[in-house]
Amino acid sequence: MRPSLDPRHWPVTLKVPLAVAALMVLVGVVLSERVLSRLDDTQERHLRELTQSYLDGLSSAVAPSILRDDIWEVFDAIERAQQLNKSLRPVEAIVANADNRVIVASDPRAHPVGAMVSSSIVAATGRETFRFDSGADRAHARRDLAYPGRKVGTIYASFDTRHLAIERQDVLTALILTNGVLTFLLATAGWLLVARMMRPIRILSDHLGSARETDVAPIAPDIVATSRGEFGRLFQSYNTLVQSTAERQELSKRLAEEERLGSLGRLASALAHEINNPLGGLFNALATVKSHGHIETVRVGSLGLLERGLIGIRDVVRTTLALYRTDDSRRNLLAADIDDLGLLVAPEARRRGINVTIVNSLDNSIPLPSTPIRQAVLNLLLNAVAASPEGSTVALSAAVADRRLLMEVRDRGPGLPGDAAALLTGAADARPLNGGGGLGLWMTHRLLVDLGATIYVDHPEEAGTCVHVTVPFACDEELAHVA
Amino acid sequence: MSRKSVFGLDRRVFVTGLASFFASLAVFSRQSQAKSSEIRFGLTPVFLTSDLELLGRLQTYLGRTTSVPVNLITRRTYQEIVALLISRQIDAAWICGYPYVMHETELQMVAVPRWRGRPLYQSYLIVDADRRAENLADLKGDVHAFSDPDSNSGFLVTRAALAEAHARPETFFERTFFTYGHRNVIRAVASGLATSGSVDGYVYEVVAELEPELTARTRIVRRSEWLGFPPIAAPRVAVDNQNLARLSAALLNMSEDMEGRAILAMLRLDGFAREEADLFDTIAAKAATVALQG
Incomplete structure (x- = not known):
């Protein structure tokens, strides 16, 4: 099966693992989001608690010193707080007065005594007193110092949170790896499972696929025997179907053979009729010669009659021989073959009082097998003769155009019925058995279709039927196959 | 006033006084023993x-x-x-x-x-290691760290040097503060909290030996004369x-x-x-x- 970009055309063995993978990815994304969100909450809560404890300690240590303007004590308190709270990883602490000027910072070089606290630090926490963005390198906290009831200053502190970001990254990596491995394992399991479940379907599909190309073959009995459940029943039903199809094909073959024998019988009957008709006259002539042979005129006349009768019989025998000879079935179609058809149909036409005209514009050998074409066209002519009213004309024309053989059989009958025309053109899978008749038309169709011909039934306005047959010239291989 | 009477009077007084003196002496002695x-x-x-x-x-x-x-x-x-x-x-x-x-x-x-x-020991004037300053005059306008207002090396030496130049710490320096510890002066200067400081030379040398990374961030600008330890x-x-x-x-x-x-x-x-x-x-x-x- 050729791969396609349209997912609707993908095999189920691919679709199911992909669907499993897609669902797992979705589940993984949702779970990861929940885990990370929970981790963020935990990290923030933990950090917030530590920060509050740090600020509580620092603010109680520095507040009296701020009032005394003892910058060393404030600085010392900050340094001690930084040392005591190492687990919190304080990066920077600034103690500012009520006017937001630096009293002391943990890094006095960056924030000299008396300088204004930079607006970026003031804005770092926003309106809140604590800010931590998950995955960020820093957390910020702010604490107003009131002593007692009067705002005397503010502590701005920031903390290194890179270890939290790394922890978060580690968790994310672990989640992606775990989900990735799980997704891969489940997709593989899904693929194996579906491949196993789809095996009976593939067996059936392979058999049906091969049935289109060759004869329908039943599923091997050992496979049927090992399959259980619905697939076992399906295989059995399929094999029953194959058997009945084979039986129908066999029946069709037998019917066709019978029809062939039937035509042979009709032909033999027509042949006997052709020979029998003049035979009565010939015996009369013989009797006349026996009794009145001494009379010159009677004798000459009777012998002439005998000769004409025998010539007629010879022509009939010769034509029949030429038509049904099997040794040259692969011979190419000749112009004479079309003319012979006139001779073959002539006795029946004469019996029914029908005039047969042949317009034969073929001039040399046509690369088409002669036997099936002559049989088919003969059938068409006999049908036309049978359908035509007495005294009317049946016309056959044959021509070559554009490497195709074009033939046309036209009669003045009541017109070919629709279902009969369908049998002839092969439309709607018409079968000859339905009405018990029309086998001749069906056989004609089979003969012509085997040659790759197209058949078209026309009903001209002036009544009657016109059957157009177009046979493309075939190459030798196909000819051999058809033969 | 007769001498006897005086003496008699005095004697009573004297005896009382003497008794109280010995009593107090005994008490003092007990206190002293306790101490x-x-x-x-x-x-x-x-x-x-x-x-x-x-x-x-x-x-x-x-x-x-x-x-x-x-x-x-x-x-x-x-x-x-x-x-x-x-x-x-x-x-x-x-x-x-x-x-x-x-x-x-x-x-x-x-x-x-x-x-x-x-x-003997000295008093040091110290500044940040990277700072270009050669003498006390270069430290004008500094944030200066003193050790203690009763310290010789950590206050008096610099205060006297300024007085000789007719200056006062509160006007000569932008700001001064006391750290109440010589090591704290070194910390204040090393951290940048103070731009200069007055420190005990002996403590500075000991700290330089014990915590060289702390004093490495400071530089001695001026050493005083040798003074009584x-x-x-x-x-x-x-x-x-x-x-x-x-x-x-x-x-x-x-x-x-x-x-x-x-x-x-x-x-x-x-x-x-x-x-x-x-x-x-x-x-x-x-x-x-x-x-x-x-």
Whole structure:
């Protein structure tokens, strides 16, 4: 099966693992989001608690010193707080007065005594007193110092949170790896499972696929025997179907053979009729010669009659021989073959009082097998003769155009019925058995279709039927196959 | 007024007085005996009082050699220790030369440490290691860290130098503050909190040896002349003469004792010795200069 970009055309063995993978990815994304969100909450809560404890300690240590303007004590308190709270990883602490000027910072070089606290630090926490963005390198906290009831200053502190970001990254990596491995394992399991479940379907599909190309073959009995459940029943039903199809094909073959024998019988009957008709006259002539042979005129006349009768019989025998000879079935179609058809149909036409005209514009050998074409066209002519009213004309024309053989059989009958025309053109899978008749038309169709011909039934306005047959010239291989 | 009557009267008075004197003497003696059960020795941040191991060993050594339990009294400022000393609430204290000369009439010298063979040390003016400054004048407008207002090396030396230049710390410097510890002055300058500082040269050298990464961030701009090393002083009227004598002996003989030598090694000192009072004349002169400026 050729791969396609349209997912609707993908095999189920691919679709199911992909669907499993897609669902797992979705589940993984949702779970990861929940885990990370929970981790963020935990990290923030933990950090917030530590920060509050740090600020509580620092603010109680520095507040009296701020009032005394003892910058060393404030600085010392900050340094001690930084040392005591190492687990919190304080990066920077600034103690500012009520006017937001630096009293002391943990890094006095960056924030000299008396300088204004930079607006970026003031804005770092926003309106809140604590800010931590998950995955960020820093957390910020702010604490107003009131002593007692009067705002005397503010502590701005920031903390290194890179270890939290790394922890978060580690968790994310672990989640992606775990989900990735799980997704891969489940997709593989899904693929194996579906491949196993789809095996009976593939067996059936392979058999049906091969049935289109060759004869329908039943599923091997050992496979049927090992399959259980619905697939076992399906295989059995399929094999029953194959058997009945084979039986129908066999029946069709037998019917066709019978029809062939039937035509042979009709032909033999027509042949006997052709020979029998003049035979009565010939015996009369013989009797006349026996009794009145001494009379010159009677004798000459009777012998002439005998000769004409025998010539007629010879022509009939010769034509029949030429038509049904099997040794040259692969011979190419000749112009004479079309003319012979006139001779073959002539006795029946004469019996029914029908005039047969042949317009034969073929001039040399046509690369088409002669036997099936002559049989088919003969059938068409006999049908036309049978359908035509007495005294009317049946016309056959044959021509070559554009490497195709074009033939046309036209009669003045009541017109070919629709279902009969369908049998002839092969439309709607018409079968000859339905009405018990029309086998001749069906056989004609089979003969012509085997040659790759197209058949078209026309009903001209002036009544009657016109059957157009177009046979493309075939190459030798196909000819051999058809033969 | 007859002599007898006077005497008689006086005698009653005298006897009563004498009785009360002996009574009080007995009481005083009991008090004194009660006090003699402990030697209270005051310490100021003239050395690294932050070293608890050193304090522990010093206490043990003094207790062992004096055969009296020794209580080491530490306070945040020199002033508190000096006040305890003058009010005779402690037996002796390691104070600075500046409070010694200021309260010379109320104090007696017990011993003076010898550092690098002499009972002398210097005061350093220190700045940030990367700063270009050559003398005190270059430090104008600084945030200056002093050690203690009663410290010679950590305040008086710089204060006197400014007075000689007719300047005052509060106007010469942008801002000053006291850290109440020489090591804290070094920390303040090293961290950038202060742009310059006045520090005890002896403490600075010891810190340079113990914590070189701390002093590496500072640079000495100016060294003062050699001055009398912070002495160990006692109230002029000793709280307990016997205890003071024992304490004095323990200090003076420290270099003879193994444990004492270990403590001296930690202090980077050679030992303790008796010195003449004129050792602190230079400090007294500086104090006078400052007092003159008002």
